Amino acid sequence: MSTLSGVAVSPGRARGPVARVAEAAGEPPRAPAPADRDAEAARIAPAAEAVAARLDALAAAAHGEAADILLTTAAMAKDPALAGEAERLVTAEGVPAPRAVFDAAAGFSRSLTAAGGYLAERVRDIQDVRDRIVAELLGVAPPGVPQLSTPSVLVARDLAPADTAGLDPATVLALVTEQGGPTSHTAILARALGIPAVVAVRGLLDLGAEALLVDGDAGTVEPADPRAPVVTASRRAAEWNGTGATADGHRVAILGNIGSVADARAAVSAGAHGAGLFRTEFCYLDAPAEPSVDEQRAAYAAVLEPFAGTPVVVRTLDAGADKPLPFLAPEPEPNPALGVRGLRVAYDRPEVLDRQLDAIAAAAADTGAVVSVMAPMVATAAEAAWFAERARAAGIGRAGVMIEVPAAALAAREILEVTDFVSVGTNDLAQYTFAADRQLGAVAALNDPGQPALLRLIALVGEAARAAGKPAGVCGEAAADPRLARVLVGLGMTSLSMNAAAIAPVGAALTATTLAECEAAARLALAGG
Template identity: 55%
Template sequence: MTSAGDASGSTAAGQASETRQGIGVSHGSAAGPVVQVASPVEPPLNEAAASDPTAAAEQAVAAFMRVAGALDAKAMNADATARDVLKATAMIARDRSLHRAVAKHLGSGQGVATSIALSIDEFAAQFEALGGYFAERVTDLRDVGSRAIAEVLGVPAPGVPEFTEPSIVVAEDLAPAETATLDRSLVLGIVTRAGGRTSHTAILAAQMGIPAVVQLPDATAIPNGTPIAIDGDSGTVVLHPDPGAVDAQRRMRERRDAALAEVRGPGATADGHPVALLANIGGVEDAELAAAQDVEGVGLFRTEFVFLSAGAAPTVEEQTEIYRRVFAPFGARRVVVRTLDAGADKPLAFADLGEEENPALGRRGLRLSQARPELLDAQLEALAAAAEATGADVRVMAPMVATAAEARWFAERVGSAGLGSAGVMIEVPAAALRAEQVLGAVDFGSLGTNDLAQYTMAADRMQGELSDLLDPWQPAVLDVIAAAASGARAAGKPLGVCGESAGDPLLALVLTGLGVGSLSMASSKVPAVRLALSAHALEECERLAELALIAEGPEEARETVRAAIAPELAELL
């Protein structure tokens, strides 16, 4: 493959090669022909008003319900990774508040397809303002809207077309429902023009072990069938690659797979310093998949799905059964649970705190729990019951903690529920800077580097154009992490990382050098992180951390660290 700095080369057939630069978000390399995903379906320009708004509203609801039914049908035949995603997306299509919004636009003189599009735009703006989990569902929401518009117009639904040859899927962006249902035997890689490092496409591709590149300029203009080679680490994409380079890429992939297979068991540096390697999960199926892998437990169990799938606050009994099914596969291994990380918006109508100017900076996470403590108390009661029933090592942490007083409030409620270990997410710079005091009130801390980068750099994590600012290698972000690690040492409390940065094997070395004691990631990323740690002593990790901290920018930090490790290892990572 030509290098990232080369503009072109030549293939054996004489076709000029071209190298483009995107952002690598899922490890690995692949080469194959392009399969372009159909563009979203848009409403007709100047669509006529519905002659019978009531009948048109019924038509729209019927379209949404057909979309939901199709997604449910896919879920029945999907694997565990895809099932929850498909079911959650089907729930969006069934959302009555979305149906009411469409009816409102129909009543104001819009056509049915236009009314669906306008309603989707309104809900997307609300989700983006709320931030966090909800902002990450905007792609799902727009996918549902596009499918509903296709239904009312009687045209083919958007999405990945049928294909039989192993290929690389290219799109503007992929809805999680599309990504999760890709045939892994045929999809060699994923390339999108949009997206970001923490988008659902990136996270799901990593979970599925599919190399992926996002933010590739003019990706959707690459003709179907064009041979390309992608590198999910460097983010390079080569059109018409040289066959010899593709063969070298394949041999490198085989060497890497062999090296990863040689290292097993608990994570540790070369001199035996332990670094627990854990999995991030979001539901029962995720838990069952992760528990079968060589991981030491769960570092982040996102519980939002329990609440988002309920029309009313789920009961203690309902939650207990779900948590029991999540905990059971892990036996005596730890499971770190993040309590409800949501805010005031339509998806949680039973916890609506009213309109806010900026919900992403408002009463979300622990702040919502403080306003509605009965939701937290019910969740803690259910977690305690499930822990007792399974004998699991359950540790509970709160999101969006900013002060020591908040940490104490949470720890007291955890203790009252009979749970033995309370922790906090450190994703607000204030908590990182005051980590000694904040962690002094609890048993452990976990750095949520996705949100920490967002708040440190004042850059929306869903804004793909700001991916450079959200790079976890940003020295300012590393400074904040270093401050949190220093505070954790002073407090004598363990500190982990559960953001996606934990799955970067080079950055894992830096995080270990800064004082992080556990790393939680998509389980598919664990082997590479384990290999990187096993090849470096703790002192070497500390030296690599120093190099990253003095760098001027993220690229310099990354390349300086890469240059400082053994070349034969660097090419495998």
């Protein structure tokens, strides 16, 4: 029996019986045509409402990132555009309701895939909603995680975000998928829940083992004796004294990634020294028109309030062709991931950026949070200088940029001459460095943040920051890995920002390590060791 390898995305080891996640039944038939098209079409909206209601109920019982994901999926189920297109297919073409929902969702999925970036990442959500509505119409059980009577290793082709959000660490020993990548919802929530996980394991579903031993540190999966005792997952929970420093006193700020009030409260409760990434897109994504300065001010203040007196880095609007907002009226692009997104949007609509900066400055004054701002998708020092000038004109004293494209890493010295700090977004930096879609399981190994080529770019940023005497942090998922956190500190990173569940484990890992040991780990990682 062979050992399979994948991408390790959440540490720990566990052994136990296999529980397979049920997959969707497949494409519903196109025939027979309904005798009463209007009555058949009328079945669709109630089915979608029933699915949304169940997802809302799951969200009410969840919290933090899991609740946010469930609410987002429920909102997709409620979307009248999906139901409306399916109803049209029934009445106009005589397609049975289940098939109509399937075809309507396929059209939406194609559009999202073509858009790329953030919207392409939502295709799995649309497919999940589709499968749930189809199951409701057919009167069968929906695909997803089975009820677990005993602790088990969960095995799946892939997991929908809603399924992942509902996992119970008390019964899920480990999580293994054949698809997925290190920045997928599956990976992020597995880390947040402390469940060992390995993704992108080719051949997993053909393995046929009754029990598995999963190593979330090495990224391996191997058959186990089903008669062997269950080994409960080893958790990353660690004793942390709350200080942001290595064992020999080298200071490292341990920060939280936030995008909602719930995230902010969770980060503070976990002991974060502040927030290294406040995503502001939540204020825009569902808005038919640009929110007013007062609306933005109130929304930002609610998230900043738990951080009174502590530092928060607010990322300005990360939108564009890959996250189209109606009021921005983006032009169609052949390759949105390489098009007008992030700060590039502000060149055509600087007034949108200026209003957001005004709202951020006002929210900071309202709450007492020590606010800095940073711009996404910056490629040159000229872009960085343009942003910093506008931020300071709005009364915001500290301005920085995200290092998300290789050009910015290579120009880090020049960028730091015109900004106060930089922050490395490892998720996008890996994607652009390796030309590998971070949601595509087939290339998941390339998006592993431990890849030497990626680390060498981060090392350039660290060297530039040391030379300038300015801070450089990491706010991608790489910062949430205690082992990789040591490497990042050794590369010169002065802050690490992560989800709330990773704060104590990362903090504890650093307090048990000297700076010299971090630097040695960095040298080894750069060499591919």
